Structure formats: C-alpha cells, structure tokens
Amino acid sequence: MKLEQTKTRRRRGVILTPTGLKRLQTAIQTVETVEKRGETFTLEELSDRINISTKTLNRLWSLSTGVDQKTLIQCFKAFKLELRREDYSIVKGVNKNETSQTLSLSLKRAEEINSFESLSVNSFDHEQHDQFKHLWSYPDGSVPLDSPFYIERPPIEELVYREVIQPGCVIRIRAPKEMGKSSLVLRLLDFAQMQGYSTVHLNCDQIDSDCLTDLNKLLRCLCWQVARELGIEPNLDDKWDKEIGCKLSCSFYWQSYLLKQIQNPVVLVLNEVDRFFEYPHIAQEFFALLRSWCEEARQDTNWQKFRLVVVYSTEEYVTLNINRSPFNIGLPIRLSEFTQQQVEDLARRHGLDWTAGKESAQLMSLVGGHPALIRIAFYYLCSQVLTLEELLEEAIANGGIYHDHLWRYWVKLQEKPRLAKVYAEIVTAKLSTSFDPIDVYKLESLGLIHCEGDRILPRCELYRAYFEKQLTTIM
Incomplete structure (x- = not known):
C-alpha cells in the first residue's frame, strides 16, 4: 500500500502586538530623525537595513500574518531594541478559532492606538468615547512615554535628538513650570538610551539644603548620585583628594574614574537648576x-562622552559671570504654547468631536495654548463632568477647575509683595505702562505674563480675570 506523503507547511509563529509595533515604529522614527533628517525610510531601505525581504516586512506590518520569531528579533536588533515578551503574540496554528481571536484582538488594539494619532479622524461616537476612558487620568506631571496624549512641537524634538549625539554637547531647556519640560526630557532620555547611552537624571530639588551651602558636600553628593545611577561603586573616599580642592577632585573623579569605566556617552540631566x-x-x-x-570636551576624547542637559524656569543666571557658566553655550530650547492646530489634534486624541476652529478657539480665548491648562480642560470635558460652556463660565467666575493652579501662583505672589504689586498694575492696566525690566523678567519667567511688542500683558484671560479680583486689595 502506497502511503500518501502529507506536504507540511512552514508555520510562522509570531505576530507583532500593538505594543511591539509602537516600540519598533518609535525606534525607526528615531533613526530617521538622526540619520535622514526626518525623511521616512522606504520599504526597500528598511529591507536592506534589516536584511529581510519586503514581502516579509509587509507580513510584519499587517499584524495578521505570522513571521519567525528569529525574524522579529532581527528586526528589533537592527534598531538597537531587545525583543520583549509583550512585543509579540504566538500564533497557534492548531486552533484556528483561537488564532482568529488573537488576531482580532491585536488588530482592534492597533486600530485604537492609530486612531489617537491619525490627523484624519474627524469624529468619535459614544461607543468610541467609552472605549478610550481607561486612558484618561488627571494630567498631573509629565506625559508618560507610552501616552497618546503627547503633542510634539516641531522642530524641538528633532533638534534635541540631533544635538545629544554630538560629542560634548550642552542643551539648555528653559520654560515656565507646566509647559512640558519634563515630558520633553523623558523623550530625550529615552532617545539617548536607544542609542546605547548611559543616562543620569537628577532633580536638584532633591538635594539637601546643607549641600547647597558647602561646595565640597554638593560635589560629593553629585558624584555619589551619578556613580550609583551608572551602576558604579562610588569609592569617594579613595578617589577624593582634599589637598587639591573639591573642584579639581570632582573633575578628576569624572575624568579618571567615571568616564573611563563607561564606554558609551553619558547624558547628565540637571533638572530644576533654578534651585x-x-x-x-x-x-x-x-x-x-x-x-x-x-x-x-573640545580637546579631550574622554570628556567628549559627557553630554549635559540643564532644565530651568527662570533666567536669574544674569547675576552670574556669563563667561563662567554653561548658560551662553550649547543649544537653547524654549518651549512655546500649543498652536490651535495642536489643540485640535489633542482634542481628537481625547475623542472630542469638535468643529474645526470653533471650540478650540473658545477654550484658547480663556487659557491660550498653555499645555497644562489645555490638558486639564480635556480631562474634565472627556469625563463629562462639565460642558465647555460650564467650564468657561466657572473659570472666569472663581477659577473653576483651575483653582489649584491659580492658588499656587497666588501664594508665590504673596511671598513677593513687590512683584504682586507690579502684577496688579499689569492685570488692571488699560494702557501701556513702564515697569522695571527685572520685575518684568521675573513675571515672565514665572509664566504670568507675555509681551506683544512693547505691551506687557497677562499670560491669558484666565489669569487676568482671576488676579484682577485677587490683587485689587493691594492696589
């Protein structure tokens, strides 16, 4: 009896999950920014870079056809990523129903992610509104890396990504509080880590006050924290020489101890240096x-591994010797407010069915393009706690949902009576008035005012309305 030979089909066992797809796409976009100045890879260029066929790439992007796990590892490795378990799903060929369900779930999640980021989406129905509820949380602090609610402000991201790969670079990020500095820093650090760099993120507000009155204590504190972040035993007592002074000791510690043990560049972020x-x-x-x-770093190859990022709100460094500080070198970054187009983009990502140029203009007439105030508004609007009309009315009347934000400014002004008096004159002024440039500088650094030509104005209508009431007692 002749046995029939059964032709076995090669099973390709894994497909990308939306998480894996997002990680891979982000890594590809990073390389595009650095190597191609933002120009997108063609399918053929990706094929050459990864060393797989365009047909296999198409299967990969489809999220509906499996590929070998080895192929997936190869794709991730080409962009300096390590494949994680959450990046892929296993296609179980023995159970068609189970496979179908897995694919459907992956596609559904992919569509959910893509719908937030697509600028072509015009409206969301109530079912979609409910579907996205699990992504809403009160917008306090930086926007997480995996959040669909981060709005890029070109060309800022591209500039910092391009600069941080330069040997011995300095990046200065300045903006008032709640303008998105921390969110940008998160993405800069993530980009640096993708390049294989070591990163250290120090918040200067965490430094003890007694370290800020003793330079030796401060520098030892800094070196200890950096060493720990880099996974290096500090050994400060062995490496610190009191005879030559703390500044030279600190420099030798970095050059001869820390940087010599790290092969790749080190990105040091000093946040809140206003302290x-x-x-x-x-x-x-x-x-x-x-x-x-x-x-x-201009002449020493070891120091060229050092990359410095300083983040701050004020520019009180004008009191420093500018030629003996890092505040007049490197790449200066100023974070601007959201444009109306960016506000409408964020509204779509929140699932708000807004008419172009209408509701966004109403909200911006109150808070301008202030990122934090826009995000707070979207949180309450999406949670259906308030309508836009109620939000605007209550905010003008008593601060409404912005009461805590406004109260923090009020406390700061009470601590600085002279500045409070100047601001009172600004919010009540009908005509242009002359003010001390230093006072104007401080109010602008706090984020309370903006300048239009020679005119000095409250940052937004919300600030004008609230502080006009609060400050009338000191006029």
Whole structure:
C-alpha cells in the first residue's frame, strides 16, 4: 500500500502586538530623525537595513500574518531594541478559532492606538468615547512615554535628538513650570538610551539644603548620585583628594574614574537648576565647573562622552559671570504654547468631536495654548463632568477647575509683595505702562505674563480675570 506523503507547511509563529509595533515604529522614527533628517525610510531601505525581504516586512506590518520569531528579533536588533515578551503574540496554528481571536484582538488594539494619532479622524461616537476612558487620568506631571496624549512641537524634538549625539554637547531647556519640560526630557532620555547611552537624571530639588551651602558636600553628593545611577561603586573616599580642592577632585573623579569605566556617552540631566540661584556663591562655582567640563570636551576624547542637559524656569543666571557658566553655550530650547492646530489634534486624541476652529478657539480665548491648562480642560470635558460652556463660565467666575493652579501662583505672589504689586498694575492696566525690566523678567519667567511688542500683558484671560479680583486689595 502506497502511503500518501502529507506536504507540511512552514508555520510562522509570531505576530507583532500593538505594543511591539509602537516600540519598533518609535525606534525607526528615531533613526530617521538622526540619520535622514526626518525623511521616512522606504520599504526597500528598511529591507536592506534589516536584511529581510519586503514581502516579509509587509507580513510584519499587517499584524495578521505570522513571521519567525528569529525574524522579529532581527528586526528589533537592527534598531538597537531587545525583543520583549509583550512585543509579540504566538500564533497557534492548531486552533484556528483561537488564532482568529488573537488576531482580532491585536488588530482592534492597533486600530485604537492609530486612531489617537491619525490627523484624519474627524469624529468619535459614544461607543468610541467609552472605549478610550481607561486612558484618561488627571494630567498631573509629565506625559508618560507610552501616552497618546503627547503633542510634539516641531522642530524641538528633532533638534534635541540631533544635538545629544554630538560629542560634548550642552542643551539648555528653559520654560515656565507646566509647559512640558519634563515630558520633553523623558523623550530625550529615552532617545539617548536607544542609542546605547548611559543616562543620569537628577532633580536638584532633591538635594539637601546643607549641600547647597558647602561646595565640597554638593560635589560629593553629585558624584555619589551619578556613580550609583551608572551602576558604579562610588569609592569617594579613595578617589577624593582634599589637598587639591573639591573642584579639581570632582573633575578628576569624572575624568579618571567615571568616564573611563563607561564606554558609551553619558547624558547628565540637571533638572530644576533654578534651585542653585538661591545660593549665588555656590551657583557661581558650580556652574563654572560645568562650563570647564564642556570646554574640556573640545580637546579631550574622554570628556567628549559627557553630554549635559540643564532644565530651568527662570533666567536669574544674569547675576552670574556669563563667561563662567554653561548658560551662553550649547543649544537653547524654549518651549512655546500649543498652536490651535495642536489643540485640535489633542482634542481628537481625547475623542472630542469638535468643529474645526470653533471650540478650540473658545477654550484658547480663556487659557491660550498653555499645555497644562489645555490638558486639564480635556480631562474634565472627556469625563463629562462639565460642558465647555460650564467650564468657561466657572473659570472666569472663581477659577473653576483651575483653582489649584491659580492658588499656587497666588501664594508665590504673596511671598513677593513687590512683584504682586507690579502684577496688579499689569492685570488692571488699560494702557501701556513702564515697569522695571527685572520685575518684568521675573513675571515672565514665572509664566504670568507675555509681551506683544512693547505691551506687557497677562499670560491669558484666565489669569487676568482671576488676579484682577485677587490683587485689587493691594492696589
């Protein structure tokens, strides 16, 4: 009896999950930004880079046809990613129903992610509105890396990504609080890690006050934290030489100990450096030291691995010797408000069915393009706690949903009576008035005013209406 030979079909066992697809696409976009100045890879270019066929790539992007796990690893490795378990689903060929259900679930999730980011979406129905509820949380702090609610502000992201790969670079990110500095830093650090860089993110508000009155304590504190973040045993007592002074000791510690043990570049982010301006003598010495490291990078290959990012709100460094600080070198980044197009984009991502140029204009007439105030509004509108009309009315009357935000500014102004008096004159002024440039500078750094030509105006109508009532008692 002749046995029939059964032709076995090669089973391709895995498909990308939406999480895996998002990670891979982000990594590809990062390389496009750095190597191709933002120009998109063609399918053929991706095929050459990964060393797989365009047909296999099409199967990969479809989320509906399996590929070998080895192929998936190869794709991720080409963009310096390690394949994680959440990046793929296993296609079980023995159970067609189960496979179908897996694919349907993956496609549904992919569509959900894509719907947030597509600018072509014009409206959302109630079913979709409910579907996205699990993504809403009160917008307090930075926007998480995996959030669909991060709005890029071109060309800022591309500029910082391009700059951080330059040897010995300095990036200065300045903006008032709640303008998106921390969200940008998160993405800059994520980009650096994708390049294989070591990263250290230090919040200066966490430094003890007694360290800010003693330069030696401050520099030892800094070195200890950096070493720990890099996974290096600090060994400060062995490496610190009191005889040569703390600044030279700190420099030698970085150059001969830390940087020699790290092969790849090190990105040091100093957040909230405004804290140092409260201690002028320490600030002078500390920032002069940072400046010297940046200058060393021009000629020393070891120091070229050092990349510095400073993040701050105010520009009180005008009291410093500008030639002995890092505040007049490197790439300056100023974060602007959202444009109307960006506000409408964010509204779509929240599932709001807004008419172009209508509701966005109403909201912006109250808060401008202030990122934090826009996000707070969307949270309450999406939660259906308030209508837009109610939100606007209550905010003008008593601060409404912005009461806590406004109250923090009110407390700051009460701590600075002179500044409060100047601001009272600004919010009640009908005509252009002359003010001390230093006071104007401080109010602008706080984010309370903006300038239109020679006119100094409250940052937005919300601030004008609220503080006109609050400050009338000191006029």
